[in-house]
Amino acid sequence: MKRITLFAVALAMLAVAFGTLASGQTDGDAAPIYGVKIPSGYRDWPLVSVARVGGPVNDIRAKLGNDVAIRAFRAGTNPFPDGTVIARLAWRQVTSDENNAVFRSAMLAQRLSPDVIQKVLSESSVAGPPTNVQFMIKDSKKYTSTGGWGFAQFTDGKPDGEAVHKTCFPCHAPAKDRDFVFTHYSR
Amino acid sequence: MKRITLFAVALAMLAVAFGTLASGQTDGDAAPIYGVKIPSGYRDWPLVSVARVGGPVNDIRAKLGNDVAIRAFRAGTNPFPDGTVIARLAWRQVTSDENNAVFRSAMLAQRLSPDVIQKVLSESSVAGPPTNVQFMIKDSKKYTSTGGWGFAQFTDGKPDGEAVHKTCFPCHAPAKDRDFVFTHYSR
Structure with a gap:
């Protein structure tokens, strides 16, 4: 069997095996x-970019994107297509004595x-607890009144309350020109 | 055919189709x-963790890992198995007026x-140029004299010089107990 046929058949079988899991x-x-x-599986998604927010928030963060998101970021697609999902992970910034x-x-x-030396060490940090x-x-x-975006925040795997979720869209509104997404893709 | 069998057969076919590509x-x-x-394709690998290094280095960085690396990090495998590849990407930290x-x-x-407010803004940054x-x-x-690890650094896709590469292993040597890897996986 030719490689390409083998590949196509294998992919079709995988699709059946997995159903809509992906x-x-x-x-x-x-x-x-x-x-x-x-x-499911968002922790395996490719990286969009990283950032940090100063104290008292004091976090270091990473944005990940599903396949649709990553393709759109790389192509500069605006607005993002339906099916785009962007994840923002964040951890407390902590000093690593070992690294320092x-x-x-x-x-x-x-x-x-x-x-x-003191400056480098005092300004260096790693990701601590999430x-x-x-x-x-x-x-x-589905989300016509919020620019086409649905928002969610989870702590320890549990959704946060309604008050938190009311702040999502107003905070993203200033990025309307970029389809409400602040993060730029980092090559 | 049962799902698990279908899946196994499909995977085997994929392995043949791809050869050693993966x-x-x-x-x-x-x-x-x-x-x-x-x-190839390292930019799509899952995230291990993030960190930053103070000025004058002044970068914000992400570690990515191939499948072997990610499985080992998540399982706490020490030493890492052959085939592990860890990538360190880094960007200058820059202030985002838009975010601020x-x-x-x-x-x-x-x-x-x-x-x-001033503290948060002065300590916040995003990834700038790589x-x-x-x-x-x-x-x-292959790498018996350096703990089983080969090291490399590339700038704009081109390998850096020998002098830079002589510094890699001595710098990682203090992490011998952790198979010369400093980064901890961030959940």
Whole structure:
């Protein structure tokens, strides 16, 4: 059998084996207002970009995207197509004594000044405990009053309350020109 | 045919169709010393964790892992199995005026003090231009003198020089107890 045929047949078999698992499966309870659930397997999605927010929020965060989202980010598609899902993971920023000991040694070997070394170490951090996970899901027919987006926030796998979810769209509204998405894709 | 059988057969067919593509394809020139090339498709790999390093380095970074790496991180496997590849992407930290304008509005609406608002904004950043990309590749037979790891750094897709690559293993040596890997997986 030719490779391409073999590949096509194998893919078709996988599709049957998995059913609709790849794109539509969700876990746990629905968040209020938008009814969004946690998309299965989101933790395996490719990275869109990273950022950090200062204290007292004090987090370091990553945006992941499903296949539809990643294709749209890379192509610069605006607005994002229905089926786009963007996940925002965040963790408390914590100091890593282990990393800093290594940075210090490396910088001493490079004969950097104590001031420079201190600056690097004081401004370095790693991801600590997770804070919460947020999702934006594009469905232009379902979420007509919020720019086509549904929003959700989960803490320890459980949806947060209605008050939190009321803040999502107003906060994203200033990014209307970019289909309410702040994050830029990082190459 | 039962689902599990169908799945197994489909996977076997995929393996034949793809040959060694999934784990072995690379792009571009080999880096010095270890001969490592850029693994194809690494930008789609799942996220291990994120971190930042202070000025003058001033970057925000993400570690991605291939399937072998991600499975090992999640299972706490030590040492990492042969075939593990960990990618470190990094970008200059830059201030996002667009994000900060939104943060400021949101914080003013919450009646936070100017001091708090200033602190959040001054400590917030996003990923700017990429700096370089690094890889760690586990091959315990090939890289016997460096803990079983090959290292590489690429800037704009081109391997950096030998001097840079001489610093990789000494810097990772303090993490010997954790198979020379500093990053912890973030759930």
